[in-house]
Amino acid sequence: MTVLVLTCKADVTADMVVAELHEQGVPLVRFDPGDLPGGAALSVEYVRGEFRGYLSSGGRVASMQGLRSVWIRRPSEPVAHAPEPSDWLSVESAHALYGMLDCTRARWMNHPSAAAKARRKPWQMRIAYLSGFPVPATLLTTHPAMARQFAEQYRQVVVKSVSGKSPGEPPMALPTTLVPPDADFSGVAAAPTLLQRYIAKRADIRLTSVGDRHFAARKAAEPGQVDGRYGDTGHEWQPVEVPAQIARAVETYKKHAELAYGAFDFAEDSTGTWWFLECNQGGQFGFVELETGLPIARTVASWLGAEVS
Numbered sequence: 001m002t003v004l005v006l007t008c009k010a011d012v013t014a015d016m017v018v019a020e021l022h023e024q025g026v027p028l029v030r031f032d033p034g035d036l037p038g039g040a041a042l043s044v045e046y047v048r049g050e051f052r053g054y055l056s057s058g059g060r061v062a063s064m065q066g067l068r069s070v071w072i073r074r075p076s077e078p079v080a081h082a083p084e085p086s087d088w089l090s091v092e093s094a095h096a097l098y099g100m101l102d103c104t105r106a107r108w109m110n111h112p113s114a115a116a117k118a119r120r121k122p123w124q125m126r127i128a129y130l131s132g133f134p135v136p137a138t139l140l141t142t143h144p145a146m147a148r149q150f151a152e153q154y155r156q157v158v159v160k161s162v163s164g165k166s167p168g169e170p171p172m173a174l175p176t177t178l179v180p181p182d183a184d185f186s187g188v189a190a191a192p193t194l195l196q197r198y199i200a201k202r203a204d205i206r207l208t209s210v211g212d213r214h215f216a217a218r219k220a221a222e223p224g225q226v227d228g229r230y231g232d233t234g235h236e237w238q239p240v241e242v243p244a245q246i247a248r249a250v251e252t253y254k255k256h257a258e259l260a261y262g263a264f265d266f267a268e269d270s271t272g273t274w275w276f277l278e279c280n281q282g283g284q285f286g287f288v289e290l291e292t293g294l295p296i297a298r299t300v301a302s303w304l305g306a307e308v309s
Contacts, residue, residue, distance in 0.1 A: 034076025
């Protein structure tokens with residue numbers, strides 16, 4: 001039984017898991033959808049109700065009947081590397097690839113339909129609250145008056161991206177930014193804007209959940225720090241115990257979201273409360289493992305390679 005790893009060529013996080021799968025003796029095929037068609041190929045056939053399908057890339061072939069799991073890590077868009085790409089060809093190739101994979105009995109980390117929903121910030125906020133996480137007051141609006149009222153109510157608010165990235169190649173992350181009290185909110189009418197009550201944090205928490213195992217790391221923050229992704233605080237990630245109530249909320253969240261994997265970000269305030277910021281269903285963990293030694297890659301590989309009856 002084979003593990004199918006869907007990712008791009010330059011993905012260090014995937015490299016770590018692939019190395020663990022080799023160490024565990026688990027057969028795998030690494031496949032970049034961006035190589036379709038051309039550098040990679042697919043074929044699927046239905047004969048008298050029998051399903052036969054194959055993917056090939058780099059001289060390796062994966063039989064759809066022999067897949068045990070599919071890991072969607074960071075795949076390129078189909079046709080991304082084609083000599084003559086087009087929107088139509090990309091859609092056709094995506095429907096062909098993921099349609100045939102949907103016909104297998106393989107386990108997913110994570111299924112594309114669940115992943116698509118899990119990326120949406122408004123949905124995340126609601127599920128986080130229902131799961132028992134502390135969630136900062138949040139507003140998503142195109143009404144300047146509503147934005148102004150929200151800022152007046154909470155005094156210190158931040159603005160952040162709704163989708164998490166800006167358009168363009170390569171896509172760039174947009175920093176979370178503190179909004180000054182006298183901000184002009186008229187520009188809110190131009191695009192949906194996400195405002196959130198600012199949490200004065202003493203640390204960033206990254207919790208990586210793989211199956212039923214949770215790995216948390218803590219990085220001390222500097223006074224007034226807003227976005228932990230930017231700037232060097234001089235602190236490193238350190239392993240930290242997961243509070244029981246947080247572990248229960250993570251499990252509830254993942255059950256609602258139908259996720260096998262999730263990278264949760266929290267802001268720890270002065271009282272030790274972990275405030276939910278977001279859950280990235282495909283978030284990286286390599287930087288945490290390299291600094292803390294937490295066996296995340298090995299756990300991902302074990303989940304992907306497990307035999308399930």
